[in-house]
Amino acid sequence: MKKEFLLAPGPSQVPAETLLEMAKPVFHHRTKRFQNIFAEVQEGLKYVFQTKNPVLVFASSGTGAMEGSVSSVLSPGDKAITVTGGKFGQRWKNLCKAFGAEAIELTVEWGKSVDPETIKDLLQQHKDVKAVYVTLVETSTGTLADIRKIGEIVKDTGAILVVDAVSGLGADKLLTDEWNVDIAVAGSQKALMLPPGLAFAAVSEKAWKAIENAKTSNFYFNYKKAKASLDKNDTAFTPAVTLIIGLKKSLDMIKEETIEKVWKRHADNAASMRSAVEAIGLKLFSSNPANAVTAVVLPEGVDGLAFVKKIRDEYGVTMAGGQDHVKGKIFRVAQMGYANQFDTVVASSAVEMVLSELGYKFDKGSATKAAVAELIKRGVK
Amino acid sequence: MKKEFLLAPGPSQVPAETLLEMAKPVFHHRTKRFQNIFAEVQEGLKYVFQTKNPVLVFASSGTGAMEGSVSSVLSPGDKAITVTGGKFGQRWKNLCKAFGAEAIELTVEWGKSVDPETIKDLLQQHKDVKAVYVTLVETSTGTLADIRKIGEIVKDTGAILVVDAVSGLGADKLLTDEWNVDIAVAGSQKALMLPPGLAFAAVSEKAWKAIENAKTSNFYFNYKKAKASLDKNDTAFTPAVTLIIGLKKSLDMIKEETIEKVWKRHADNAASMRSAVEAIGLKLFSSNPANAVTAVVLPEGVDGLAFVKKIRDEYGVTMAGGQDHVKGKIFRVAQMGYANQFDTVVASSAVEMVLSELGYKFDKGSATKAAVAELIKRGVK
Numbered sequence: 001m002k003k004e005f006l007l008a009p010g011p012s013q014v015p016a017e018t019l020l021e022m023a024k025p026v027f028h029h030r031t032k033r034f035q036n037i038f039a040e041v042q043e044g045l046k047y048v049f050q051t052k053n054p055v056l057v058f059a060s061s062g063t064g065a066m067e068g069s070v071s072s073v074l075s076p077g078d079k080a081i082t083v084t085g086g087k088f089g090q091r092w093k094n095l096c097k098a099f100g101a102e103a104i105e106l107t108v109e110w111g112k113s114v115d116p117e118t119i120k121d122l123l124q125q126h127k128d129v130k131a132v133y134v135t136l137v138e139t140s141t142g143t144l145a146d147i148r149k150i151g152e153i154v155k156d157t158g159a160i161l162v163v164d165a166v167s168g169l170g171a172d173k174l175l176t177d178e179w180n181v182d183i184a185v186a187g188s189q190k191a192l193m194l195p196p197g198l199a200f201a202a203v204s205e206k207a208w209k210a211i212e213n214a215k216t217s218n219f220y221f222n223y224k225k226a227k228a229s230l231d232k233n234d235t236a237f238t239p240a241v242t243l244i245i246g247l248k249k250s251l252d253m254i255k256e257e258t259i260e261k262v263w264k265r266h267a268d269n270a271a272s273m274r275s276a277v278e279a280i281g282l283k284l285f286s287s288n289p290a291n292a293v294t295a296v297v298l299p300e301g302v303d304g305l306a307f308v309k310k311i312r313d314e315y316g317v318t319m320a321g322g323q324d325h326v327k328g329k330i331f332r333v334a335q336m337g338y339a340n341q342f343d344t345v346v347a348s349s350a351v352e353m354v355l356s357e358l359g360y361k362f363d364k365g366s367a368t369k370a371a372v373a374e375l376i377k378r379g380v381k
Numbered sequence: 382m383k384k385e386f387l388l389a390p391g392p393s394q395v396p397a398e399t400l401l402e403m404a405k406p407v408f409h410h411r412t413k414r415f416q417n418i419f420a421e422v423q424e425g426l427k428y429v430f431q432t433k434n435p436v437l438v439f440a441s442s443g444t445g446a447m448e449g450s451v452s453s454v455l456s457p458g459d460k461a462i463t464v465t466g467g468k469f470g471q472r473w474k475n476l477c478k479a480f481g482a483e484a485i486e487l488t489v490e491w492g493k494s495v496d497p498e499t500i501k502d503l504l505q506q507h508k509d510v511k512a513v514y515v516t517l518v519e520t521s522t523g524t525l526a527d528i529r530k531i532g533e534i535v536k537d538t539g540a541i542l543v544v545d546a547v548s549g550l551g552a553d554k555l556l557t558d559e560w561n562v563d564i565a566v567a568g569s570q571k572a573l574m575l576p577p578g579l580a581f582a583a584v585s586e587k588a589w590k591a592i593e594n595a596k597t598s599n600f601y602f603n604y605k606k607a608k609a610s611l612d613k614n615d616t617a618f619t620p621a622v623t624l625i626i627g628l629k630k631s632l633d634m635i636k637e638e639t640i641e642k643v644w645k646r647h648a649d650n651a652a653s654m655r656s657a658v659e660a661i662g663l664k665l666f667s668s669n670p671a672n673a674v675t676a677v678v679l680p681e682g683v684d685g686l687a688f689v690k691k692i693r694d695e696y697g698v699t700m701a702g703g704q705d706h707v708k709g710k711i712f713r714v715a716q717m718g719y720a721n722q723f724d725t726v727v728a729s730s731a732v733e734m735v736l737s738e739l740g741y742k743f744d745k746g747s748a749t750k751a752a753v754a755e756l757i758k759r760g761v762k
Binding site for chain 1: 385387389391392393394395397400401403404405407408409410411412440441442443445448452457475476479480481568570576577578597598599600601602603618619620621622623624699701
C-alpha cells in the first residue's frame with residue numbers, strides 16, 4: 001500500500017468533497033441553476049482576492065489570464081516594466097514581446113525579491129510606461145515579492161500594476177484593492193484546491209481605463225468581452241462547468257475557514273517546513289521565502305533528480321525539482337491549498353528518509369522534530 | 382423524483398464512469414504516469430479525427446483552438462474566406478477581424494448548407510486567399526456542410542481548409558486526412574462525452590507550412606509552441622489534468638465501439654428524431670440536417686421560450702432554443718455523445734408532452750411511435 005501526497009507547487013491536492021461535487025451529472029450553463037452558482041463564485045472570488053472589483057473567469061490555465069492582462073492592456077509599441085527573478089517573471093517579458101510591446105526587463109537574481117525602489121527608479125526614467133508586471137510568488141524559486149510597497153510606488157503614476165498571483169492567491173497574503181493592485185491574475189490548481197483549467201483576473205477601475213484605449217489583437221482573452229458577459233452573470237465562451245462547480249465548493253471552504261486563517265495556516269506550515277530543513281543543515285533557496293512553496297537547496301553530492309524521483313516513486317510524496325540553471329540542485333515542496341500541518345510533518349519525514357537513502361549524514365528524525373516543535377510553538381491545531 | 386436528461390447541443394451527457402475517473406485524486410502532470418495517459422490520448426484523438434497528424438490539446442473552450450487556427454495561420458492583412466450560415470460560422474469572421482485579417486464572408490441562409498461551388502468561385506476570384514474557414518455542423522441551425530467536396534476544391538489551391546468540428550467531431554462523419562482538411566478544431570463537451578474545458582486541433586503538413594510564415598501576435602494558442610511541446614509528449618502550459626484523464630476514458634469507449642459505429646449510432650438516432658417531429662407535422666429547420674443536433678421549427682402559436690423552459694424545468698429534459706432571429710421559433714435537441722436510442726425515445730415523448738400542454742393539436746403518441754418505428758427499421762440495438 002502506498003498513499004499518495006501531492007505536495008508539488010501545482011497541481012495541488014483537491015479535497016474529495018470537491019472531486020465528488022465535480023463528479024455529479026453535468027448540467028447546462030445557460031440555466032438559473034448554473035447562474036446562481038456562478039454568482040456565488042463571483043462573490044467568493046472577490047473575497048479571496050480581497051477586492052470589490054469584478055473577477056473575470058476564463059477556461060484556461062493561469063497563463064491565459066496573464067496573456068489577457070498584456071493583450072487587453074498594451075498596444076503594440078507600448079512600454080512595460082517586467083520583473084524577472086525566475087521562470088514565471090520571464091513569462092511577462094515573453095508575453096510583452098509576443099504582443100509587440102516593449103518590455104523593460106528588471107532582472108533579479110533567482111531567489112531574491114525585487115527591490116521596490118528599482119521599480120520606482122525605472123518609472124521615473126520612463127514616464128510613459130503603461131504597466132508594471134510582477135509576480136507575487138515566483139514558483140520556480142519560492143520567493144515572495146513585496147506587492148504592498150510596489151503598489152505604493154505604482155499607484156501615483158500613469159502605469160497600472162499587474163500581479164501574477166497564480167501561485168500566491170489564497171496562500172500568501174494579497175490585499176488586491178488595499179495594496180493598489182490593478183490586475184491580479186490567478187489559476188485554479190494552486191491554493192484554490194482545484195484541478196487546473198480555470199484562470200481569473202481581478203481588474204480595477206484604473207485598469208479598465210487603460211484597457212479602454214488598448215489596440216492589441218485578441219479575442220478569447222479579451223478582458224472587455226469577458227467583462228461584458230460577466231455583467232450579465234455569464235461567460236463570453238462556454239465555461240468549464242464542472243470546474244466552476246468545484247470552485248464553488250472550494251470557495252465555500254475558504255469562506256468558512258476565513259481568508260485570514262487560510263493565510264495563517266500557510267504561514268504556519270511554511271515556517272514549520274523551513275525549520276525542518278534548516279534543522280538538518282539545508283539552506284533555503286530564497287532570501288524572502290513565500291508561504292505557498294518552499295525551495296530548498298540540496299546538499300552537495302545529492303542528485304536532485306534522483307531525490308525528486310525517489311520521494312515520488314518510492315515514498316508516494318510528489319515534490320518538484322528545480323528548473324533551468326538550478327535543475328538538480330534544489331527541491332520545492334508546496335504548502336498550498338488543501339494542506340495542513342500533517343502534510344508538513346509528512347513532507348519533513350519523507351525528506352529525511354530520502355536524504356538518508358541518498359547518503360546525506362544528519363541526526364535522523366531531527367528535521368521532523370523541528371517541524372513539530374515549530375507547529376506546537378505556533379499553537380497550530 | 383425527476384430524472385435529468387441533458388440533450389442540449391453541448392455541454393452534453395458525461396458517462397458516470399468518466400465522471401468517477403475524473404474524481405480520483407489529482408496527480409502531477411510532469412510524471413510518466415500522466416505522460417503515458419497523454420500519449421494514449423494522442424492516439425485516441427488521431428483515431429477520432431481520422432488523421433495521422435498530431436492533434437494539439439489546449440485547456441480552453443473550443444473557441445480557443447479556433448482562435449489559434451486564425452492567429453497562428455494568418456498575418457495581418459491576409460485574405461481568408463469565411464462561411465457564415467449561423468452563430469458559429471460568424472465566429473470565423475469575428476476572429477479574422479480581431480486579428481487584422483481580411484475576411485471575405487460567404488453568407489448562407491440559416492439552415493442551408495454552403496454550396497461548395499461558391500467557395501470555388503471565390504477562390505478563383507481571389508487567388509491570394511490564405512485559408513478557408515467553414516463549420517462541419519453549425520450548431521445554431523443543425524446544418525451539416527459537405528466538407529468532403531469543399532476539401533476537393535481547396536486542396537489544389539494555395540489556401541488551407543480549416544473546419545470548426547466542435548459540434549460535429551464524433552457525431553457526424555469527418556475523415557480529416559482523406560477529405561483534405563488542413564486544420565480540424567474540436568472541443569470536449571460535445572460528442573467526446575466530457576465536460577467543457579478542452580480544445581483540440583488536428584493540423585496537416587500543408588497547414589504547418591502556412592503557420593511557418595504567419596506573423597500575427599499570439600501566445601497561449603500559438604500552434605507552433607503547442608506542437609513543440611507535443612513533440613515531447615507535453616503541453617506548453619499546465620494541462621487540464623482531470624479533463625485529460627476523463628478524455629482517455631471517453632476515447633477508450635469510442636475505440637471499443639469503433640468510430641464507424643459511433644457515426645451510425647448518431648445517424649440512427651438523428652433519423653429517428655427527425656421521423657418523430659415530422660410525424661406530428663413539425664418541420665426541420667435545416668435542409669441538410671446534421672446528426673449531432675436536430676433543429677425543429679415550432680408550430681405557429683407555440684412560444685419557444687416557454688417550450689424550452691417547461692421541458693427542462695418540469696420534465697427534466699434539457700434542450701436548447703433558437704438564437705438571434707430564430708429565438709423563440711425553433712428548438713434544438715442533440716443526439717451527440719453519450720446518447721443512445723432510448724434518449725431519442727425520451728426526447729420524442731417529452732416533446733409530445735410539452736407540445737400537448739402548450740395547446741398544439743396532434744395524434745398523441747404518434748411522434749414517439751414514429752421514432753420507435755424508425756429505430757426498429759434501422760435495426761438499432
